[in-house]
Amino acid sequence: MARSGDIGIYFHVHMISDSTGETLMEVMRASVAQFQNVRPIEHLFALVRSPRQLERALEHIQAFPGIVMFTLVNADLRRDLEDACASLGMPALAVLDPIQATMSSYLGAPVQGKAGAQRVLDADYYRRIEAMNYSMAHDDGQGDDLASADVILLGVSRTSKTPTSIYLGHRGVRTANIPLVPGAPLPEILYRLKKPLIVGLTASPERIIQIRRNRLLNLKEDRSTDYVDEETVKEEVIHAKRLFARYNWPSIDVTRRSIEETAAKVLNLLNDHKAKF
Structure with missing residues (x-):
């Protein structure tokens, strides 16, 4: 030592x-x-x-x-x-x-x-593989058949939607994630779904800006854009929170949470949601 x-x-x-x-x-x-x-x-x-x-x-x-x-x-x-x-x-x-x-x-x-x-290849193993495939096919607003999801994650860019979806898929939870993009409407079916649990992911504007700036640096992009503008990001976060509250969708602040902690919270919410059906 x-x-x-x-x-x-x-x-x-x-x-x-x-x-x-x-x-x-x-x-x-x-x-x-x-x-x-x-x-x-x-x-x-x-x-x-x-x-x-x-x-x-x-x-x-x-x-x-x-x-x-x-x-x-x-x-x-x-x-x-x-x-x-x-x-x-x-x-x-x-x-x-x-x-x-x-x-x-x-x-x-x-x-x-x-x-x-x-590690026995039982039914649960194949269920997890299928859930992983579903989660990957329904990343970032892709895919259809949202009605067969177990969980649908919503959030502005850089709120850990994709890694949380993949983690949940690995746990056997069919998870789709959809970005909240200013000016872009959400799929109409979201407002009619009953079976899937819809969860909003939020974070502090400061944290989102930090992650977005790092992403732009990795892309060698140094131009000033609304993507990292403080007031614009604040408006995105406020709009997201109002949306979640309007439709009574539970939300999770991921600012200080690891992916595992966020997923654990989602799983708890999912258990409560399933108990209602």
Whole structure:
């Protein structure tokens, strides 16, 4: 573990999984987020299912000492990893063990011990793929068949509509997003829809202007336009808020929210919306 001035504390974290490693990565990052100025140097070893694959991971662990986190269901591989880490004086944490033990005790059912069990190609998997395809086809006002959406996101430019839609699609939620463009009418069907949840996304004018200016810089566009004019952007935001209030569409201020936080709020609203039908 090393400290570099005011930059933060750096440490190696090794994640060993017999599946894709996505669960480990999410748990590790969520845990590290609770510590200030801590910077993990991530080492991921996915699909580790043989002694030889584990051996290669252990060689790397020995070269870069740190914390070891793992999800391995094979008893022999688990024992070999834990023994090796103990001899090296490194902590090794089986991140799913406490959760599975609690669930097994409560349900009165044994743990399957099957690698990658959550990746089974079941109906839910295909539902999520279909939702992703729908969300991508209905990005930025494209596509039709809005009536079959689960969620429709509305918002002025640079309010995170697209990344939020894609994230929700990955969660199995069919999501369309439509930009609010000054002078451009919304699809008439929006005002008649009952099944989809329509959610407005807003942000502070200052935040929107900052993001838009960065986008123009990336496009090597430095001309002054209404796109980043302070008064024009304020009017866009005011118009959007009035629209949402007029039709009683719930809105979310994304100024200080991550994509995950915005999506979580949308999912909560969607659960409440579904309860009405």
